[in-house]
Amino acid sequence: xxxxxxxxxxxxxxxSLLFSFINVSGADIKWIxxxxxxxxxxxxxxxxxxxxxxxxxxxxxxxTVTINEGLNxxxxxxxxxxxxxxxxxxxxxxxxxxxxxxxxxxxxxENDGSILVTEDTTPExxxxxxxxxxxxxxxxxxxxxxxxxxx
Numbered sequence: 001x002x003x004x005x006x007x008x009x010x011x012x013x014x015x016s017l018l019f020s021f022i023n024v025s026g027a028d029i030k031w032i033x034x035x036x037x038x039x040x041x042x043x044x045x046x047x048x049x050x051x052x053x054x055x056x057x058x059x060x061x062x063x064t065v066t067i068n069e070g071l072n073x074x075x076x077x078x079x080x081x082x083x084x085x086x087x088x089x090x091x092x093x094x095x096x097x098x099x100x101x102x103x104x105x106x107x108x109x110e111n112d113g114s115i116l117v118t119e120d121t122t123p124e125x126x127x128x129x130x131x132x133x134x135x136x137x138x139x140x141x142x143x144x145x146x147x148x149x150x151x
Contacts, residue, residue, distance in 0.1 A: 008086045026053030026076055027092065031084070039071055043145045051073055052094075058084035058107065067092065080107035080134070088140065104134035114141040 029050040033043025041047045043065075052074045053135040058065055061083030067073050071090035078101075080086050092102070092149040093116045102109065115128065130136045 026051065026055065027040045028055045028057055029058045030059065031063055031065055033065070034062065036066070038065055038067045038073060055079060057081070058086055060084055070115065072076060078102045080104045080109055083107060085110065088115065090114075091116070098104045101129070103127065104136055105131035106133045108135040108137070110137045111140040113144070114143060 027048075027050075029048060030045040031043060032045050033040065036043045039049060042047050044050065053076050055077040056075055057068070057080070058078070058080045059082045063084040065085070066087045068092040069089045073088075073090060073092050073093070075092065076094065078086065079093070080103065082105060087110045089112045091114045094101075107131075109128075112126065128136065128142075
């Protein structure tokens with residue numbers, strides 16, 4: 001085996017090892033619990049509650065997910081589609097680092113708790129998108145930490 005082939009295999013092995021420790025995008029984790037509470041593992045595909053680098057997917061009509069008072073959910077992204085409902089009575093803040101967001105498209109987000117929103121790199125959401133037939137009902141707090149510049 002040539003020295004060049006050994007070096008290439010070495011670099012591939014080191015690269016694979018390094019990237020195995022970096023969770024860039026996390027996982028897409030689908031809600032399968034019908035009507036239930038966010039923090040119950042059995043309500044999520046694979047039995048895993050979504051974490052700071054994950055995308056929580058609520059996609060089925062009739063599904064109602066509740067984040068109870070006192071619970072702080074740190075998540076990269078939440079997709080609410082297909083008529084699903086997310087009822088927030090706790091706090092939702094963003095994990096990850098690349099444009100965390102909440103997307104409501106043909107679904108409902110009811111906020112009776114707190115959602116943290118910012119446009120810098122602190123752990124709050126940079127965007128709440130409400131698309132076609134999406135509903136956002138806010139009876140709680142949306143905490144803004146936005147940079148305002150004088151132009």
